[in-house]
Amino acid sequence: MSRIGALQLDIDKTAGNVVQLLVSKGKKIACAESCTGGLISAAITSVSGSSAVMDMSICTYAISAKERFIGVPAAIIDKYGVVSAETAAAMAEGVRKTAGSDIGISVTGIAGPTGAEPGKPVGTVYIGLSVAGNTQARLAFTDPMLAKDENAREYIRKNTVLTALQWVAENI
Numbered sequence: 001m002s003r004i005g006a007l008q009l010d011i012d013k014t015a016g017n018v019v020q021l022l023v024s025k026g027k028k029i030a031c032a033e034s035c036t037g038g039l040i041s042a043a044i045t046s047v048s049g050s051s052a053v054m055d056m057s058i059c060t061y062a063i064s065a066k067e068r069f070i071g072v073p074a075a076i077i078d079k080y081g082v083v084s085a086e087t088a089a090a091m092a093e094g095v096r097k098t099a100g101s102d103i104g105i106s107v108t109g110i111a112g113p114t115g116a117e118p119g120k121p122v123g124t125v126y127i128g129l130s131v132a133g134n135t136q137a138r139l140a141f142t143d144p145m146l147a148k149d150e151n152a153r154e155y156i157r158k159n160t161v162l163t164a165l166q167w168v169a170e171n172i
Contacts, residue, residue, distance in 0.1 A: 004150050007158040014165040015043040021172040022053035022103075029168065030056040030099035032070050032091040032106040034082075035125060037061065039161045040105060056099035060091065066108075070094030083108055083117070085126050085137035092128030093135040104130035105168055111156045112144055122152070125160045131171050140164070 001009075022029060031041040041057030044050050058069055063082055066072040071094040072087060080086040088108050096104025109125025116122045123144045128137040140163045147155035 002150060003146070003148060004155055004158055007155070007162055011043050011158065011162050011165065012046070014162060014169060016047050018165050018169050018172070019044060019047040019050050019053055021169060023049060025172055027102040027172060028053055028055040028099075029103040029105065030054075030095045030101040031058070032066075032095035032104065032128075033057070033059050034061050034066075034091075034107060035109040035111040036107050036157050036160055036164075039157055040107065040164050043161055043165060055101035056095065058095060066091060066094075070098050081117070081120070083110055083120050083124060083126065085128075085139065088126035088128030088137040089130070089135050090128070092130040092137070096130040096135075102131070103168065103172070104128070104135075105164055107140075107160055107164055109140075109156075109160065111153045111160075113153060123156050125156070127160070127164045127167060129167055129171060138167075 038059045060066040072090040091106035092104040106128035112122030123142045125140045127140050142156045142159040144152035
C-alpha cells in the first residue's frame with residue numbers, strides 16, 4: 001500500500017472516531033481550511049451521521065476570505081504572516097464564533113511545491129483549535145521528503161488532515 005493510501009485509511013478511521021465522540025458529547029464542529037482545501041470537512045462528512053455534528057466548513061484560501069468571512073484581523077496577518085500560529089488560532093476562533101459551534105479547527109500552511117518563504121519551508125503548516133473559548137495553535141510540519149516517490153503536496157495535505165483530526169479527538 002502507498003504511503004498516501006495508508007494515511008487515507010488512518011484519516012477515515014480517525015474521522016469516524018471524531019464523529020462518534022462529537023455525537024456522544026452533543027458537540028458541533030466548524031472548519032476553516034486553507035492549504036487542505038476542504039479535506040478535513042470532507043473526511044468528517046464522509047462519515048454517516050456527520051450531519052449531527054458538522055456545523056460549517058469554509059475554504060479561506062485567500063487572505064481576504066480569512067478576514068471577510070471568519071474575522072481574522074488584518075493586523076495579525078500583517079504582523080505574523082498568513083502561515084503562522086497566530087493566524088491559525090484566529091481562524092479557528094473565527095470559524096467557531098461565526099458558526100456558533102462548540103469546536104473550531106483550522107489549517108494554514110505551505111503544501112508546495114512552491115510558496116516557501118524564509119523560515120517557512122514547504123511542509124510548514126499551522127493547525128488552530130478553538131474549544132470552549134480556549135484557542136491554541138501548533139506547528140504541524142511535514143517533511144516533503146517523507147513522501148518518497150509519491151506526490152509530496154498530496155502527502156503534506158493528507159498528513160495535515162490526520163494530525164488535525166487527531167488533535168480534535170484529543171480535545172472533545
